[in-house]
Amino acid sequence: MNRRTALLIALACLPLLGAWPVSAQLPLPPIDRQALVVRHNPVLRQFDDANPLSVGNGNFAFTADVTGLQTFAEAYSATTPLGTLSQWAWHTAPNPQGWSMDKFHFRDFDVLGRKVSYDDAPSPLTPEAEWLRDNPHRLHLGRISFLLTASNGVRATTNDLKDVAQTLDLWNGILRSHFQFDSQPVDVLTVCHPDLDLLAVQVVSPLLKDGRLRIELHFPYGTGATTTADWSHPGAHETLMQLTTPESAQFKRTLDHDTYQVSARWSPGAKLVEAEKHRFVLTSSPEAASLEFVCAFTPGAPTSALPDFGQTQAAAVAHWNQFWSTGGAIDLSLSKDVRWGELERRIVLSQYLTAIQCSGVYPPQETGLTYNTWEGKFHLEMHWWHEAHFALWNRLPLLERSLDY
Numbered sequence: 425m426n427r428r429t430a431l432l433i434a435l436a437c438l439p440l441l442g443a444w445p446v447s448a449q450l451p452l453p454p455i456d457r458q459a460l461v462v463r464h465n466p467v468l469r470q471f472d473d474a475n476p477l478s479v480g481n482g483n484f485a486f487t488a489d490v491t492g493l494q495t496f497a498e499a500y501s502a503t504t505p506l507g508t509l510s511q512w513a514w515h516t517a518p519n520p521q522g523w524s525m526d527k528f529h530f531r532d533f534d535v536l537g538r539k540v541s542y543d544d545a546p547s548p549l550t551p552e553a554e555w556l557r558d559n560p561h562r563l564h565l566g567r568i569s570f571l572l573t574a575s576n577g578v579r580a581t582t583n584d585l586k587d588v589a590q591t592l593d594l595w596n597g598i599l600r601s602h603f604q605f606d607s608q609p610v611d612v613l614t615v616c617h618p619d620l621d622l623l624a625v626q627v628v629s630p631l632l633k634d635g636r637l638r639i640e641l642h643f644p645y646g647t648g649a650t651t652t653a654d655w656s657h658p659g660a661h662e663t664l665m666q667l668t669t670p671e672s673a674q675f676k677r678t679l680d681h682d683t684y685q686v687s688a689r690w691s692p693g694a695k696l697v698e699a700e701k702h703r704f705v706l707t708s709s710p711e712a713a714s715l716e717f718v719c720a721f722t723p724g725a726p727t728s729a730l731p732d733f734g735q736t737q738a739a740a741v742a743h744w745n746q747f748w749s750t751g752g753a754i755d756l757s758l759s760k761d762v763r764w765g766e767l768e769r770r771i772v773l774s775q776y777l778t779a780i781q782c783s784g785v786y787p788p789q790e791t792g793l794t795y796n797t798w799e800g801k802f803h804l805e806m807h808w809w810h811e812a813h814f815a816l817w818n819r820l821p822l823l824e825r826s827l828d829y
Contacts, residue, residue: 455755461595461748464772468590471582473499476506477592478794479599479614480780481743482822483511484621484721485793486568490590492601492612493625493639495569496582505651507564509793510621511784512723514560514800515646515682523552561648562789562800563679565721566686568623571638571705572631574606594776597744598737610637616780617736618743622720624736632708632715639706639717640699641688646679648799663702672730673704687720689730747779752817775817782810783822786829 466477471490478487487506489496494506531544549557572580586604593600599614610629617624631637644653645661654660662678673696675686690696693709708715716733720726731739754771756764781792787807790797807826814823 452758455753457748457753458595460753460755460757460768461772462593464769465594466592466773468588470588471496471499471585473582474503476500476504477590477599478777478780479592479597479616479623480793481616481618481620482780482783482825483785484616485509485780486614486616486623487794488599488601488614490585490588490601490603491570491572491610492590492599492614492627493569494567495572495580497567497569499582501651505653505795506567507652507793507795508566508568508623508721509562509652509795509800510565510721511786511793512621513563513565513684513721515563515679516560517555517558517646518680519555519559521552523555529553558648558799560799561646562652562796563646563682564644564651564653565621565684566719567640567642567644567653568625568717568719569640569642570627571640572605573636575636580605594772595744595748597740605631606636613733613737615733615737615740617720617731618739620720620731621722622718622730622736624716624718624731624733626714626716626733626737628714630713632712633710635707635710638708639690639715641686641704641706641719643675643677643686643702646682648796650795650797652796652800658701661702665698665704667696674726675704685722685725687722687726687730689718689732691716747819751819778810778813779819779822782806783814783825785825787811787826 468475468477468490476487476489478485480486486508487504488494489500489506497506500506529544530541532539532541543553543556574580574584584605587602589602591600597615601612601614603610608630610627610631613626615624616622625639627637629637643663644655645657647654664676666674668674671692671694672687672689675688677684677686688696690706691708691712691714693712694706694715696704696706699705706717718730718733718736720730754768756768777792781794782788787802787804788810789800789802790806811823811826814820
């Protein structure tokens, strides 16, 4: 970090710095970066449909409920929808009338002395303007959830979760989830690979042995709505599964003219079956008390073998340790101003959120890779608000990813 950047950051914090005792201002010990980060780990102690947590790498993000997966996604449809989103994953619905650009309502605007034409559709929008606004839209790549069944055969609800304790381990990039269901403990680790559009999950529970805890993979159709997923048109898209080994599978997805592929691998002894169209269920071996599952999404055929859970976790830990150990850091813990903790919390969490949501190959949209606003389309003003800070924190490569755009 150069002197000018350091001075700007220091000036921004002057109100808090002035609250320090004179004896504490200089000299100061080196910042304990790990302590700085982990004291702001988000923690949930109950089911909360307004505050899901995400893991990601800037080009891919997975947002989960307190189970560590997207088990109760329906409960979030009116708050923060749970998505599995990537920078490359877009869907365009068919153009039913063959509308072309000359059918839209353009109007000339004066922009710094030159005329620029913009679509100026009336309200309510005409059908052709509605189609243009909706397409293309960012696509939910697939819901990964738990299928939880009580001993009486009834499927779990959010009220059935007890002893909830979920922590987003910022320093290591791991979502750690614990809960009890039907008087049995469930412990889950959820990790995103730092370089691949890949999610890795490890679950430990006695419920695995009798098949009352299974993993479900469900694929939707596309929509421009905030949920990014349309579950009501199973006949409008296609999912072809091929078991490549007893512990792996390949899925080919087709939505109109758009395609992508999904690769999965799991613990030996577990079995994946197609439960219904677009929905697949993974059941653990009856002898196993743990289950690992890895799922990768690619626009085309995969070009390399999938890493397993342990390899993904090691890569994520190395990535996030490096992220927090380099670049700028501000420790406000010596301040006597009561606001120091909240300001520091916002600084730390903003660095994490923009790293996983806004550091990809395209400028970010308002809600990043969590869910769709404006059908998932990015805004150039968000480039300033959500990415310019990377240069100030001496993390310029995270900004440079999207500058080619």
